[in-house]
Amino acid sequence: MREVFLLSGEHPSLPREEVKAVLEALEVGYRVVKEVDSALILYADMNISIKNSLRDRLAFTKQFGKLLVILDSRDTLKEKLSEIDPPGVIGRFRATAVRIRGCCRWIRRTDLERELGSWILSKNPRAKVDLDNPNIEVVALLTSDLIIIFLKEYEIDRALFKIKEVAARPFVHPASMRPTLARAMVNLARTKQNDVVLDPFVGVGGIALEALSIGAKVIGADINSRMLFETKSNLIAYGFLEGFKLMLGNALDLDLEDKVDRIVTDPPYGRISKPIGFSSNELVRKFVEKSPDYLRKGGWIAISSPEGYLNENLFIDSGYEPVQSFYIREHRSLIRHLWIARLP
Numbered sequence: 001m002r003e004v005f006l007l008s009g010e011h012p013s014l015p016r017e018e019v020k021a022v023l024e025a026l027e028v029g030y031r032v033v034k035e036v037d038s039a040l041i042l043y044a045d046m047n048i049s050i051k052n053s054l055r056d057r058l059a060f061t062k063q064f065g066k067l068l069v070i071l072d073s074r075d076t077l078k079e080k081l082s083e084i085d086p087p088g089v090i091g092r093f094r095a096t097a098v099r100i101r102g103c104c105r106w107i108r109r110t111d112l113e114r115e116l117g118s119w120i121l122s123k124n125p126r127a128k129v130d131l132d133n134p135n136i137e138v139v140a141l142l143t144s145d146l147i148i149i150f151l152k153e154y155e156i157d158r159a160l161f162k163i164k165e166v167a168a169r170p171f172v173h174p175a176s177m178r179p180t181l182a183r184a185m186v187n188l189a190r191t192k193q194n195d196v197v198l199d200p201f202v203g204v205g206g207i208a209l210e211a212l213s214i215g216a217k218v219i220g221a222d223i224n225s226r227m228l229f230e231t232k233s234n235l236i237a238y239g240f241l242e243g244f245k246l247m248l249g250n251a252l253d254l255d256l257e258d259k260v261d262r263i264v265t266d267p268p269y270g271r272i273s274k275p276i277g278f279s280s281n282e283l284v285r286k287f288v289e290k291s292p293d294y295l296r297k298g299g300w301i302a303i304s305s306p307e308g309y310l311n312e313n314l315f316i317d318s319g320y321e322p323v324q325s326f327y328i329r330e331h332r333s334l335i336r337h338l339w340i341a342r343l344p
């Protein structure tokens, strides 16, 4: 099946790489069919349980479903659609056009929606248009000079991340990462259910919360005991009473019983959360060098730090195989550089 993912436009590549990473974590083979602005089309054999996991895990996807057809946006729509069979529709349906970044201004969204509606009705005379409460939705995505038409199967409730928004938590850390990005880091580390995820700079537990939410187990460490109390309170507030272990300690010298499956972390930077003993830059570099001691072979690390702190050679020299990196502009004075690497 060819599946279309309508992505959040918050970053040019991270949303689509998150989809691929989750498929890899779920051990689902895929082949990329097309990568365009805010959409990814791939071929993958996904059953309902895989689709449910994608819906529950993805942070930077808005909806996904089955590809019906891809048209050139300058094609004569009526003619092209008449050559293709519409999907079978029983009951109420809606056709929705979504325009990405002003694409294809020569087509009005309402005209496109009307054409799609007539196309569907042409072979489904008993179907009824229902704009408010449809049981089937056909989406036409106007992007990169294409019209990508798909049958929406899943909508991702991104409002769930709002409930965990940094300011909504009982305890707040000024340098805490937003939950969507924390979730994406857990996903980009190809975390599987029941994996043990270490966050050695746990702060108030933003990453821990996302790792627990996808069914992983967590070891959180921090040099500041108050942070451990606050992490515990935050995790309990969101319903996590077990599945995590918190320890007081220096990230460079942790006493772990066993090696972990994943490290996902956002070490301190700048003046907000000053580390003890080193500059934050030195601390992060030393941590990357030390981290293979904590990670099992075949494990993954996802680490965020300000632009310029880390580089590819440091990962290679520490024994890693760097896999991906992303720049993320947070605000005027912070560009994060997210590194994803695997320990061979």
Ligand SMILES: C[S@@+](CC[C@H](N)C(=O)[O-])C[C@H]1O[C@@H](n2cnc3c(N)ncnc32)[C@H](O)[C@@H]1O
Pocket (backbone or CB within 6 Å): 173, 175, 176, 177, 200, 201, 202, 203, 204, 205, 206, 207, 221, 222, 223, 224, 227, 249, 250, 251, 252, 265, 266, 267, 268, 269, 273, 274, 275, 276, 283
């Ligand atoms: C940027 S914050 C982490 C924010 C965290 N991701 C969250 O969501 O709250 C960095 C944390 O690292 C801790 N820290 C600083 N130096 C440390 C060290 N050497 N070992 C362990 N933790 C350290 C700080 O106490 C702080 O809580």
